[in-house]
Amino acid sequence: xxxxxxxxxxxxxxxxxxxxxxxxxxxxxxxxxxxxxxxxxxxxxxxxxxxxxxxxxxxxxxxxxxxxxxxxxxxxxxxxxxxxxxxxxxxxxxxxxxxxxxxxxxxxxxxxxxxxxxxxxxxxxxxxxxxxxxxxxxxxxxxxxxxxxxxxxxxxxxxxxxxxxxxxxxxxxxxxxxxxxxxxxxxxxxxxxxxxxxxxxxxxxxxxxxxxxxxxxxxxxxxxxxxxxxxxxxxxxxxxxxxxxxxxxxxxxxxxxxxxxxxxxxxxxxxxxxxxxxxxxxxxxxxxxxxxxxxxxxxxxxxxxxxxxxxxxxxxxxxxxxxxxxxxxxxxxxxxxxxxxxxxxxxxxxxxxxxxxxxxxxxxxxxxxxxxxxxxxxxxxxxxxxxxxxxxxxxxxxxxxxxxxxxxxxxxxxxxxxxxxxxxxxxxxxxxxxxxxxxxxxxxxxxxxxxxxxxxxxxxxxxxxxxxxxxxxxxxxxxxxxxxxxxxxxxxxxx
Numbered sequence: 001x002x003x004x005x006x007x008x009x010x011x012x013x014x015x016x017x018x019x020x021x022x023x024x025x026x027x028x029x030x031x032x033x034x035x036x037x038x039x040x041x042x043x044x045x046x047x048x049x050x051x052x053x054x055x056x057x058x059x060x061x062x063x064x065x066x067x068x069x070x071x072x073x074x075x076x077x078x079x080x081x082x083x084x085x086x087x088x089x090x091x092x093x094x095x096x097x098x099x100x101x102x103x104x105x106x107x108x109x110x111x112x113x114x115x116x117x118x119x120x121x122x123x124x125x126x127x128x129x130x131x132x133x134x135x136x137x138x139x140x141x142x143x144x145x146x147x148x149x150x151x152x153x154x155x156x157x158x159x160x161x162x163x164x165x166x167x168x169x170x171x172x173x174x175x176x177x178x179x180x181x182x183x184x185x186x187x188x189x190x191x192x193x194x195x196x197x198x199x200x201x202x203x204x205x206x207x208x209x210x211x212x213x214x215x216x217x218x219x220x221x222x223x224x225x226x227x228x229x230x231x232x233x234x235x236x237x238x239x240x241x242x243x244x245x246x247x248x249x250x251x252x253x254x255x256x257x258x259x260x261x262x263x264x265x266x267x268x269x270x271x272x273x274x275x276x277x278x279x280x281x282x283x284x285x286x287x288x289x290x291x292x293x294x295x296x297x298x299x300x301x302x303x304x305x306x307x308x309x310x311x312x313x314x315x316x317x318x319x320x321x322x323x324x325x326x327x328x329x330x331x332x333x334x335x336x337x338x339x340x341x342x343x344x345x346x347x348x349x350x351x352x353x354x355x356x357x358x359x360x361x362x363x364x365x366x367x368x369x370x371x372x373x374x375x376x377x378x379x380x381x382x383x384x385x386x387x388x389x390x391x392x393x394x395x396x397x398x399x400x401x402x403x404x405x406x407x408x409x410x411x412x413x414x415x416x417x418x419x420x421x422x423x424x425x426x427x428x429x430x431x432x433x434x435x436x437x438x439x440x441x442x443x444x445x446x447x448x449x450x451x452x453x454x455x456x457x458x459x460x461x462x463x464x465x466x467x468x469x470x471x472x473x474x475x476x477x478x479x480x481x482x483x484x485x486x487x488x489x490x491x492x493x494x495x
Contacts, residue, residue, distance in 0.1 A: 003080040003115045005088045007103055009095040009122020010034075012219070013196040015044035017123045025120055026050050029089040031079070035072060035102060038218055039093050040196050052091060065101070065147070073105035080115050093218065095124035099145060099163050125163065125221065128195035132202060133223050135159045140226060146170050151180045156232035162222040172211035174222060181232060182224070184208045193219040241313055244299040248307065261301060268297040280450060366390055378446050380435040388439070397440045404433045462489035 008025055011017030018026075018041060026032065026045065034042060034052035036059070042052060055075075058068045080088045096103045096119050103119070110117040130137060140158040146165045154160070154177070165171050178188070185206040190213065193199035199219075210222065233239040247256040271293040278286030302313035325332045366389070370382050387393065394400050407430040414426040438445040463485045467477065 003084045003088075004118060005076055005080050005090055005106065005110065005115060006118045006120065007090045007092065007096045007106065008120045009124070010039055010041040010091050010093055011123040012094050012125040012128050012194060013123075014040040015048075017041070017195065019120070019122060022120050022122055025089060026091070029087055031083065031086060032089045032091065033076060033079075034091040035100075036093065036218065040193075040199070042091075069101040069105060072102045073109060076102075076106065077109060077113055077115060081113065093125075095122050095126075096120070098124040098126060099143070125194060125219070126161065129161055129191065129221065129223065132194045132200070133189060133191060135225065146174050146222075149174055149177045151177060154178065154181045156181060156224075156227045156229070159226045160224045162224075165216060165220045165222055166218060167216045168211050168213075171213070171216060171222075175207060175210040178207055178210075178224070181235065182207055186224075189223040189225070191221050191223060192217065194221070240295070240299060241303075244296070244303050245306075248300075248303050256300075259300065259304075261304060264297070264300060268294075268301075271297055280454065375446070377431075377435065377449065378444075380432050381439060381445050384436055384439055394436065394440075397437070400433065400436045400440055404430070404437065407433045459486055459489040462486075 006025055006029065008022045009019075010022075011019075015023075027048075027050065032050070032052045034054050036056050037052065037054040038056065042054075045051075055068070055072050058071050062068050062071065076088060076090055090102075090106075092100050092103060094100070106117055126137075126143065135141070137159065142153070142155065142158045142160050144153050144160065144162045146162050147170065149162065162174055165174060178186075182188075185208065187204050188207050188210060189202065189204050190210070192201040192215070194202070196219070205213075230239065247253045250257070271290065275287070275290035275294050278290045298316070299313055302311070302316055306312035366386050367383055370379060370386075374382070384393075394403070407426065411423070411426040411430050414423045418426070435445045438448060463482050466485050467473065
């Protein structure tokens with residue numbers, strides 16, 4: 001007879017909730033273990049001379065629940081292995097397959113150790129929750145673990161039961177997570193020892209009071225009834241996708257329905273620049289609004305393709321998720337990156353490998369792949385970086401400065417003696433050389449020039465302000481006076 005462990009569920013209350021099969025197994029087995037003796041059925045069974053060896057000692061000695069569960073599984077497997085001709089019985093609260101980590105571990109490890117595992121069901125706390133809280137799970141239902149709760153789990157349209165709310169700390173963590181979706185005063189129901197005579201307590205409280213109750217324990221759960229109020233979904237991506245699809249539907253907005261990729265192409269560019277402006281101004285409120293406008297453009301273009309049957313925005317997200325994981329082997333794989341430069345090298349290598357796997361033909365030129373509509377300044381920067389990657393570059397910054405001097409002299413000469421076209425060419429050469437300098441000092445030329453534009457605007461506005469204070473116009477001042485104000489703004493007032 002191979003070694004075996006029989007796992008039984010004690011139900012969510014006293015012995016009245018035990019199944020007949022479980023009771024027989026308990027009576028017929030001598031070596032009984034229970035995860036915790038803090039359960040009504042354990043007390044009732046003691047009167048029948050059915051006793052257990054409890055693992056409560058591990059909760060006091062070990063630092064985390066996961067350590068407790070791992071140790072319980074290891075000890076049970078060891079006990080089964082040393083008593084090959086005797087069945088080991090392990091009892092857990094509720095149902096063995098509902099919110100019971102030790103059973104998950106036993107199911108994973110028992111086959112590897114040649115130990116047979118048998119499960120006998122029991123009434124879980126969910127059976128009592130459906131009855132005592134009065135909801136039908138067929139309407140849509142989710143069971144969540146308080147210790148693993150994230151914002152992504154929360155779906156207000158589903159009945160939600162959160163178990164494992166052991167103490168006030170866990171309740172506080174649950175409260176804070178729920179407040180990401182629900183208002184602070186949203187009603188929630190707290191159930192304690194559902195179905196247990198003399199111990200059951202069901203109370204409705206506002207969410208903000210969830211961590212202020214008098215008692216917590218192993219038999220406590222939190223229930224949030226399903227709610228169809230769309231305001232609860234205002235922070236969800238699914239709601240945004242739904243709104244955009246409605247706007248584009250026959251019953252939606254006439255303007256949105258008429259738009260095409262080309263008709264709102266310019267909007268995408270403008271919204272991006274407005275988002276960049278909010279970044280440059282370090283304006284959190286502006287960022288929040290402008291980032292949303294950029295996301296809206298992505299949703300609108302994706303919705304058009306969804307209507308055409310090509311892809312939807314969730315395909316966009318899937319592609320992005322796959323790309324981020326694949327191109328970061330030093331984070332999601334076994335490789336390492338010591339610094340940002342090495343991480344960038346990993347990114348480029350994986351990017352090339354990704355294109356090869358997709359069957360995308362290799363580029364004919366190292367300069368291919370730069371967007372044709374990219375403004376000239378960042379385009380020059382990207383071209384130089386790509387050329388530099390194959391060794392076509394100045395050896396050091398001194399060579400770059402010499403080139404800038406050379407191009408400046410050629411521009412001076414062109415201004416004196418050459419045609420306007422030639423002057424424009426020489427100006428372009430000078431700007432291109434200056435971009436080289438930005439690359440060597442690791443400063444983005446677009447950001448550098450944007451910063452200078454802001455400085456110029458601030459200082460010039462200071463000159464205008466001085467004229468307004470004095471009740472004068474530009475025609476009533478001269479360059480010398482304006483230069484004095486400029487220097488004043490530069491050195492004392494504005495960066």
